[in-house]
Amino acid sequence: MERCSCGLITREKQAVPLQSVDVQVDVKDHVATVVSTLLYKNKEEKPIEAVFVFPMPSEAAVCHFNAKVGETLIVAEVKEKKQAREEYDDALSSGQQAFLLEESDQSPDIFSMSVGSLRSGESASIRLEYVTELDVQADEALRFCLPAVLNPRYQPAGTESSVKVTSVPSSLVPYDLTFSARVESSRPVSKVESSCTMDPVQYLNQDQTKASVKLAAGHKFDRDVELLIYYKDSHQPSAVVEAGQASAKPGSLMGDTALMLSLYPEFPKDIMSSISSFGEFVFLLDRSGSMAGSRIASARDTLLLLLKSLPMGCYFNIYSFGSSFEQIFQESVEYNQKTMEEALEKVKTMDANLGGTEILRPLERIYSQSCIPNQPRQLFVFTDGEVGNTKQVINLVKSNADSHRCFSFGIGEGASSALINGLAKEGRGHAQFITGNDKMQPKVIQSLRFAMQPAVGDISVKWDLPKGVSASVLSPPLTSIFQGQRSLLYAQLTGQSEEEAEGCVTVKYSLAGRPTENKLNFSLKPAEDTGLIVHRLAARSLIRSLEREQEGTRGQKDDAVNKKIIDLSVQSGVSSSLTAFIAVNKTSGEAIQGPLLRRDVPTPGYSSMSVDHCPIRNIDLNRSYGGGSGSSGGGGGGGLGRCGRAFVVPAPRFHQTFAAPPPSFHQTAPSDDANSALRAEMGPAQQDNAEWQSRDPLLKLVSLQKASGCWELEAALAKALNTTSKDLEKKQPSMAKREVWATILALVWLHGLKADAKDEWELLAMKAATWLRSQNAAGLAECVEAANALLGCRVHKGVLGL
Template sequence: MTRERQAVPLQSVDVQVDVKDHVATVVSTLLYKNKEEKPIEAVFVFPMPSEASVYHFSAKVGETLIVAEVKEKKQAREEYDDALSSGQQAFLLEESDQSPDIFSMSVGSLRPGESASIRLEYVTELDVQADEALRFNLPAVLNPRYQPAGTESSVDVASVPSSLVPYDLTFSARVESSRPVSKVESTCTLDPVQYLNQDQTKASVKLAAGHKFDRDVELLIYYKDSHQPSAVVEAGQASAKPGSLMGDTALMLSLYPEFPKHVMSSTSSSGEFVFLLDRSGSMESFMSDSAKSGSRIDSARDTLLLLVKSLPMGCYFNIYSFGSSFQQIFKESVEYNQKTMEEALEKVKMMDADLGGTEILAPLKHIYSQSCIPGHPRQLFVFTDGEVGNTKEVINLVKSNADSHRCFSFGIGEGASSALINGLAKEGRGHAHFITGSGRMQPKVIQSLRFAMQPAVGDISVKWDLPKGVSASVLSPPLTSIFQGQRSLLYAQLTGQSEEGAEGCVTVKYSLAGRPTENKLNFSLKPAEDTGLTMHRLAARSLVRSLEKKQEDEREQKDYDAVKKKIIDLSVQSGVSSSLTAFIAVNKTCEGAIQEPVLRRNVPVPGRIYKSATTRIEALRSYSLGSGLGFAMDEVVYGSAIEDYDEMMFDEDEVGDAGPDFLMDSHAKARWSKPQWDPLLELVSLQKASGCWELEPALAKALSTTSQDLENKQPSVAKKEVWATILALVWLHDQKADAQDEWELLAMKSVTWLRSQNAVGLTECVEAANALLGSSVNKDVLGLQPTCTEPMETGLRSNLAQILQN
């Protein structure tokens, strides 16, 4: 039921995913049924991965199958409206004008009692995660996008509490790779993984029965030794015109650049690190529907602590936060030391999701107006739940300042806009991460900090060495960022014929720390089997996106119309969606026109989970103000709004004993209390900016021992700070070895400090720490000693280089 107690025509969603190495093909089947006594039009606004390439849309009504065509969006809308007005059935699928990660599906003129099965197909690339997993995400949550005042209206989203989503989801995935599948994990409950062959290169998984489509479905797929450079060559479509994208051979390159060790070992730890934290009302939402997950703002605060503690001495930093307005801790970026670190973290502790809307443009403009610090490249880290309506404007601002910084973006919680998060990183020459469900934010953020500490790559070029008569046209946007060990994708169209067994070579050249560097990949030109047209569709989508950006850049230029025509022609020719086209299908075989008025029914999607009803109303208020409605809400209105919302959304009969999980009163908040602080963060919070720890009662508490034991077990030859630092390092290696990627940088800082002290008694300290903590950590594991053949400074740089490479 919707808020108005209307029946929801969407009955169920079935999703089948076919994963081959780094690419997923997704087939979604949506079953609609009109249970009302009058004809209806069902409109479903839903999220979609921003990089997805939608290539098929069809409807089956009874025994009649209607396959949609891709047409120019205005024409498609007119055909749809004309069909409905003449009493015909029609089906329309289109990408939002505001953001490529929102689609709208219109199912027009379903007669009373009539059903329609809608089939939607798309292909998408899988992102590489910090732990080398490949991430597939099926988005379900679509939150209202905050619309700044004075901007165009955003998409109208119909949302309900996740517990009241009225349709079910069945989900299965088949995974296939040339390398064994080691494991598959998910944020949702899965049935056990089924391996389909002996060498475990094929596997299948499915969601446990009874799953509601009330949250994003995230799969993390792990292959053994999978992240190696590779190439997939795909033959063209036989019916397509030779020389066209679909008629020629398509190529997808997965590149994993390896930086020379001598360059990495000389990496400087200098830099200006600017952190921009979203403190809008929506950040008060829970990370997931688990009571143990904590809120988005809680997770972001904890992550900022770890980030700030991991910064190198001598760098510069500043922390901004934003909502309807923005704040900054320092007037301008300051040098990182004990005083500035303590001042910053004290203010971070007080940060809450209390700044209203999501006005991200203003703080970004202010950051870019600040002069860069010579010798300290600017690295911008943006943390947001990504619910804004002016996505393109924000991305264009980052793009116009790309030469002065690198931007690393983090989408927090379900419903974060993939278009915004990916766009910030892509245009800012950085890297993007998404943190959903119960997943920890810290390892992903620390990976980006490692990337930020790598030298910036410049002057990137691609050189081809192909057989005579074969040429390559790159279809992807130019490479603007390369990171050690991180995948870069490149699509190309190969024209011409080659002999059997022929090979090609691509060389990526770039400047790294002022030194010319290159990486080569040799590949066979023999087309792969059983790929369908997957590579062609991904390549077409990549080229469409490039042309769309070019069109925006030339909005006032004479080439605007020519670029627009090229986008439409390419979209129609390849059958792949774009911002300027739509899928349209009209059922012309249906007997008898519908004479009576057609009722519109909006299909709801799951919305975010708030800690309290007050927070929900605050969010509604900020959205109304941002959208220009500007109505005032006093205490009486607040109270009635809460009651009205509860009355609209929840019946005791519907909710049952569990109670609503979307809005929560003070009693519910007590049940959903903040989880206990992670012992790792408790220990990290005590580290000094220099990297050392002090012998204090708080350290004893963090190590689950007593101050007296710490003092009694201290070796007489060691200083207190040295003893305390060794204790912390031993505890980290023993108790938190599985989270080493989170604390490795700050541990390296500790080793640097110990070496700077010319500390004595290190062996005794490690032995005493093991005895006290009941551990067995080897001194060599701590990285305290360089090898016997290298000076201490060289050994330290080698350790740092290894961390950055990992």
Template sequence: MMVNCCGLLTASKEPVPLKSIEVEVEVRDHVATVVSTLNYENKEDKPIEAVFVFPLPGDAAVCHFSAKIGQKEIVAEVKEKQKAREEYDDALSSGQQAFLLEESEQSPDIFSLSVGSLPPGESASISLEYVTELAVQADDGLRFCLPAVLNPRYQPQGSEGSEVAIVKVTSVPASLVPYSLSFSARVSSPRPVSKVESSCSLDPLQYLNTEQTQATVKLAAGHKFDRDVELLIYYKDAHQPTAVVEAGQASAKPGTLMGDPVVMLSLYPEFPQAVMSSVAPCGEFVLLLDRSGSMSGACMESAKDTLLLLLKSLPMGCYFNIYSFGSSHEHIFPKSVEYSQETMEEALKKVGEMTANLGGTEILRPLKDIYSQPCIPNQPRQLFVFTDGEVGNTKEVINLVKRNSGSHRCFSFGIGEGASSALINGLAKEGGGHAQFITGTDRMQPKVMQSLRFALQPAVADISVKWDVPKGVAVTVLSPPITALFQGQRSLIYAQLTVKSHLISRIFRAAEGCVTVKYSLAGHPSKSQLNFSLKPAEDTGLTVHRLAARTLIRSLEMEETRRTRQQNEGVKKKVVEHSVQSGVSSVFTAFIAVNKGTGKAIQGPLVRRNVPTGLRECALFDDNMSYYNSADDCEDIHGFSYGECEEAYDGITVIRPAQPPRDPFLQLVSLQKASGCWERDPALAAALGKTSEEVENTKPSGVNQEVWATILALIWLHGSKMDAKDEWELLAMKAVSWLRAQNAPCVTECVEAGNTLLDFKVKKDALGL
């Protein structure tokens, strides 16, 4: 699997017909429409077939595909996949130009584009359009991601997809991608746009109106394909519940999905504070860490720091275990153990010794091992999965999580550029949890701690959705039933509105509807309600319909994997039918376009050209400076993992950045006891920037050493780390609970003395004391 770095850049050896990619994004509130234009040119003296394998967001609905040759535009149709492939092959064999776009059968976030029979000297522009929802982040930002990096996916031996032809990905280091990318976005919302941020360099945000509800932003020139293009969009009042009703397609038959109005509801339940604070936290926390070779370096160090914070923040009385995986998997304890000072220290010692030395990314086996363990009574299981997502058997993994979703919640974290959005989002969605992505310079800790806060929230039960619409209107819900609700997390619901009588259609536009979500929270009945107008919104195109069709198609595809062969044929037929009617891609269909107007066959044999995809930089070369497609390839070729290469093979050079000194914050956190307190210790004094003598000499007389140390730690956190409060808030709550249980005298005096020592002005009330 070695690739010569220079070959793809040398025109005489391996010409690349893809010249540039232009991407235009239209963001409306929390939905994005993306148009990508791929410009091809054949500079060879032979006709070619160019094949490009590339990533898209896993939940995207591809809804348009066309090709422009000269002044002629050919619009593709959605057809059953096998028929589309046969039509494509027939076109090529008869000398006609053809274009085929299809979704990978292993993972819905990988697409393959084939541009066939491009004659010598000819150019073609391929236009691809998709719509996608934007996920809400921990800080209320909406995340849009244009995947620009596709790392090779590890396909485990013996998995369901291993007998299927795996999509061949031709990869090069991102800095060697031989085509350019231009990117621009237009953002509009009923609420003002506060700011737009990115891990990539952007030109300044340009507002288009005085209300600041419309703005444009562009990627700065010279972007390299070394990272996904991520935009974080911030609106004022982003958490307001909303409803958008979209009119049906005029040419579609009434009563069908595309012919009827469709409503998209965005709900944000607010849980009563009294209920939230009264619930005693408990649970079984199972942490599953990717230790494959591709996690080496900064990813692994960040993950280990995050596990430290997680373990320090767990509540007394819970149970936990840590699994790690690569080609094989390990666990720290044979089964989950009760959280205590002893078990926490043992786990932290093992975590400190972990390296990314377990080979390929085989996540299925450790998941099966976890699910084989019986659940602990009255301790709801919470699974945290940390991975860079470079797996080939995505659907098989997600199906396993779904089959076990009744016994646990799954929280997933995609680490680094090129993490599979289909895997990360799918794990959380089917596991009733929450998904997070950590890219670029993002800190993993605040995102993981938000998910821990979600996990500590009581599980919501008995969820029901009731619709109240005018008589004569029927509601068909297209989204799968809601299985998880969290404080502050958005839930999207799509529904088709069918008007049953001609009379109601006249008053439909002036009518109102109402949806009520009822649920039980820790035994307390609660509800969330939203009233909405049935009048269709203007200028939404068919975005909502396409997202609704995508939701329905994905639900049916998941259903297809759990039924008998005969039942599967019926499900497949439904998927193809919905896909063709809506023009939205599926695993069983493909977009096919044939240029039938050329009239003359192309001369000469057709030469295949694989267009390379960028993958994240991996400083791993052998003696010949040949590049490994991923760190996992090292294991395939030499029989040992990336992390072992320095000792095992002297021809390998592994370049790692120097590790910075330990952060005082993490040093302070590492010294906290499982109960929540700190002990007076020279290491604590050093983390506080003081000597042991200074800490001892300023302690008020008669005060317990642990009480004094714990108050100092809390003052330091509030005084110097308020910008990272999301990371330490839970462990500070443990410390405050411990202090209260001590009924310690002189707390006010200790706070005053601590402020004097540390030169802060933190009030006692701010500490929660």
């Protein structure tokens, strides 16, 4: 059998020209510079055009692109997108090599790289550089993610997309990945963790402020490469001042000094302790086929924790969606024991069986429901984020931002960072990503804590700067502030000051009707050797803000705003939706006879996809699998992948390509003799609770909590605590009520045996403590002592919040 030297061929025996990808990351505090080097080689007999569609962080600022062919280095320029495409096509028509890098028209987290006119036997080394901010996680880690997986984006019926995604199972990706990272901070690096297998961390100095890590050999493309970086005392306000570019025009963004502020607002404790946690909590769960397996199981467990953690007096509803959508209640209902039980019964049966990912229609339905007076709406969206109408969905959230806050969760590798971050940014909420071995529950409960914080209003920023220095804010206006969560602010500083001068920024806002403010003093002395990172991130922030302004105009684009975006992109060398990087090798001018052969470079797809009988699938975002081969020359239409497609292989529809969903909770009940005896001791309602007691001992206990926050003394509780009903009755202090004793037992078990999962159960434990205090019960100390003796714990009464 004929073999392809690069390890993968199409059905037509066409080689994949991308040989390897090398990624080097340089992290300084909470900003990363990423340099990717892609090596291409044409092992075919004729010239080819290689097209690679790949994921990028949605907030990344792509700032450099070049190609080296032999000894010739070709540096790309940023130009208006239409002009760049025309120059690319003209170059190929003239026999010149050309390289084009452009952002997708549909979503800012997808890029296309076109390597045109690569001659037989020729190699090209492509260097791509971008800078990006690092997200702050619930446990104070800074998260860097290199998206490796690009899943097909579900395109709703009746909409169009020009982006073509060529994906293969991770085991069949034909090119190698090497990855290394260097971390540097003014604070010691405590540790670096990863979702992938990494070599041990190497510290580069004695005070451990510099470290390096690299990906272990043999990495498989079955997940994004994620780093979690922990610094000592990382949650501290900070400022980075960066001098302008000497060659840039004074008064321009690149010529002036740029400032990046990291703010961590602290709310007054008396206000936070006095806030009543009311609200309307709306949960929107993705049940498309791509959520099958552990994703939907984890989502069910998360909904259980969420429903148990809600405060009495609030309102809630649960929506789920695929190609169609469902809702548990016709409208949001008051949270009590009856409605909680009814919701949990429906959640138990939820599977990933609703087809595609039509998220727009359920959102429209939610927004059509009137808001409940004095119950602020909090929307939680759970999705693997594979949609093709990203901008339309985000614009809908933006148009309803005044009526709610949106908290979004990207589940699994390949989730669209543009969708997840966009929902939270426009919805004045917070975004989280759950990848690799992450547990969904602690991240979701952290967002619930944010949702229970009072909405901050009347936000303003005041500057106190030396005479002759002024600040122009480049970031979008602050619309949301959360206790302890970082807010980033970029500004352009115009004018001259002494190097030792200082400035001050004050963020003022209204919290629970009381005026509140936080201040940060900073030095105006520029940092050394920053490489214009702050300028480029600031430019990207302003570009994104202008793009969102245009997207909200419902098709009525402002030409002046478009021009401003293009000018800013060209001036800063940062890509945008209206520009592209173009590089032409003008020394290679021999005319090529006939059309170029197009070769689509595959990306790894979601590992549980079925791929039928062939190694490569070219999947159009609008689910159209027809079409034939094409050429690279000529005008071509707009958008990415505008040339004819190669690797066209029939594939089943999206929602049919996944493994069957797992059995429901009703199919996982234990059947051993001990559990059979337990069932005989329980009533019907208690047996239903046992259906939730599947895998996690924590969930066994949580499933038994009442909406009020208490537990009842029952056989199921004894089972969850790994003891017997007889022991519970025997050890109960004589003066204690049954429900008080049961609730103390549950709290002691949580604090004593599940302290490592406190992020998951803390809110429902606080609700239990509130219930206990409302009972004015005597003998609580005796109950705690007895519970410790029974469960083998050493929990102090004060720890329980009593």
